[in-house]
């Protein structure tokens with residue numbers, strides 16, 4: 184159910200004021216230091232921005248799509264790097280769990296995503312698989328009740344901040360039906376991050392490679408629990 188109109192109007196005017204009084208004045212800092220000041224990240228958490236689209240039952244605000252678009256219009260009045268801080272949490276990082284996750288996965292992850300305690304990134308792209316994402320090569324081999332993941336993910340937004348990744352890997356044969364979506368905690372042994380990418384624009388946003396070398400992920404971390412559904416989850 185969408186956030187009621189009166190509460191939404193209050194949220195929208197709070198976001199407008201935040202953009203005007205806190206974010207726009209911080210644009211020079213962003214440009215010079217290539218980072219979003221930590222006190223602004225904390226303010227975003229306090230405002231509930233990390234959980235804008237997470238349903239209220241999981242601790243979020245539960246905006247409808249049209250309400251989210253209106254908030255995004257306001258955030259569009261300043262540098263995109265600010266929205267990028269929480270953009271993966273309310274979008275590609277958490278939506279797979281929201282749409283396809285088991286009840287346990289939703290209860291475990293979504294409240295922490297909504298509060299900003301856990302930053303989630305989305306790891307699909309690879310050095311040789313971008314537009315043609317179904318050709319991805321990252322392998323997930325079953326070993327007992329774990330999968331062993333090997334591969335490299337490229338241009339992963341918020342990877343340096345991430346506590347976990349929604350990560351696509353191949354559990355089966357070629358094509359989309361061989362791909363599964365995993366929840367991969369960022370502190371698992373065998374995960375390395377590449378150097379932060381230097382971009383032509385979007386100062387303050389963070390992307391980098393995520394390299395997986397024999398990373399053991401519990402089979403229970405497949406979103407929805409069923410292998411081969413990753414492309415639908417995405």
Ligand SMILES: Cc1cc2nc3c(=O)[nH]c(=O)nc-3n(C[C@H](O)[C@H](O)[C@H](O)COP(=O)(O)OP(=O)(O)OC[C@H]3O[C@@H](n4cnc5c(N)ncnc54)[C@H](O)[C@@H]3O)c2cc1C
Nearest residue numbers: 304305306307308310312313314315337338339340341390
């Ligand atoms: C700032 C930034 C943040 C990103 N964040 C993430 C992230 O968080 N997670 C993630 O998984 N990925 C992320 N990506 C990766 C992004 O999804 C890929 O860059 C995108 O899918 C394109 O893939 P590619 O870069 O390999 O380009 P390619 O697929 O190699 O495409 C290069 C060019 O060829 C064109 N092209 C490709 N195929 C065809 C075709 N069949 N016909 C005609 N033209 C074609 C494309 O339109 C493009 O202009 C990010 C990228 C950027 C730049």
